Amino acid sequence: MSRNTNRDSNVVSESPLIAIDFASIGLSSDVLRIVEDPFLKHINIRGNAGDTAFMQAVESVLGVALPTSANTAVIESALTILWYGPSEWLVLCGNESEDTLLNQLRSALEGMHSLVTDISGGNTVIDISGEKSRDLLKKATTIDVHTRACATGDCALTIFAHASAALYQYDGAPSFRVVVRRSFADYIGTWLIDAAREYKI
Numbered sequence: 001m002s003r004n005t006n007r008d009s010n011v012v013s014e015s016p017l018i019a020i021d022f023a024s025i026g027l028s029s030d031v032l033r034i035v036e037d038p039f040l041k042h043i044n045i046r047g048n049a050g051d052t053a054f055m056q057a058v059e060s061v062l063g064v065a066l067p068t069s070a071n072t073a074v075i076e077s078a079l080t081i082l083w084y085g086p087s088e089w090l091v092l093c094g095n096e097s098e099d100t101l102l103n104q105l106r107s108a109l110e111g112m113h114s115l116v117t118d119i120s121g122g123n124t125v126i127d128i129s130g131e132k133s134r135d136l137l138k139k140a141t142t143i144d145v146h147t148r149a150c151a152t153g154d155c156a157l158t159i160f161a162h163a164s165a166a167l168y169q170y171d172g173a174p175s176f177r178v179v180v181r182r183s184f185a186d187y188i189g190t191w192l193i194d195a196a197r198e199y200k201i
Contacts, residue, residue, distance in 0.1 A: 013039065016124040016182045020189035025196045032130040032199055034192055037177065042123045043091040043101060044084075047114035057108040061101065062091065073155040073168045082155045082166055082179070090166065090179070092125065124185050126192070129175035132199045137176060139195050141167065147174075161191040 015038030022034040047054040049068050059065045067074050067083045074081040079093040079101075093101060105116045128136060137145045140161045144150060155168030163184040169176050180188050 015039065016185035017126075017189045020186065020193070022189070022193065025193055025200070027130075027132075027196065027199055030130055032132040032136065032196055033128070034196065035127050036189075037125040037127050039095050040120070040125055041091075041093050041095055041101075041118070042120045042179070043093070043105070044117045044119050045089045045091060045105065045114070046087055046116075047109070047112065049086060051112070054109065054112050054114055057112065058105065061104045061108050071154060071156050073153050073170075075153060075168075075170050080168075080170070080177075082168060084157060084166070092179070122182050123179055124182060126178045126180060126185075126188065127175065128178065128192075129173050132196075133174055133176060135199075136192070136196055137167070140191075143167070145169075145176075161188050161195075163188055 015036055017036040017038070020036070022036075025032065025034065027033075045058065045066070047058070049055065049066065055066060062079065062081070064074050064076055064081065066089050067081060070083060072083050079091055082090040082092070084090050091101070102116060102118055109116060134145050134147075141158045143156050143158050150169055152169050152172050155166060157164070157166050159165070160167060160178055160180065163180065165181075165184070165188070166179040167176060178188070
């Protein structure tokens with residue numbers, strides 16, 4: 001839960017989970033840690049993965065190639081790219097990067113059959129890690145999150161606690177992130193707190 005003040009306009013933004021206190025679960029971070037990663041920028045890219053010019057143009061801006069294998073992610077220090085479908089990707093990056101990336105992508109793709117959209121205001125990200133993280137995720141989704149099926153760099157669009165979401169593993173701790181719509185965030189935050197209570201026993 002947090003607030004962010006725009007230094008240029010003095011506009012205060014509140015994260016979608018401003019009213020949710022994950023610390024109230026009362027577990028040590030090595031057992032289970034749930035935090036919001038607010039105010040990331042979410043950029044949706046659509047285009048033809050078979051179009052070499054499109055793929056090269058995007059890579060020239062992002063510095064890495066778009067993932068083309070189903071249910072995979074590219075995870076870099078500055079940004080993450082999730083495969084959303086054969087012709088769709090989600091880029092997550094820091095707040096300060098968004099305007100530059102948006103403008104550069106739109107410029108690089110000008111005239112091509114493509115679309116670049118800022119969808120930041122509609123989403124947030126919940127970070128889940130710790131030894132009980134897989135157990136918690138098993139309650140929320142029907143996809144297989146066992147180590148044999150889910151590893152660093154894997155992602156999926158799924159139903160998470162009865163809401164649509166994107167889930168990906170970003171390291172072997174294990175640590176996961178769930179990309180949820182703003183309208184579902186408060187519900188999912190409350191659901192996660194309730195579902196995690198058993199780990200205090």
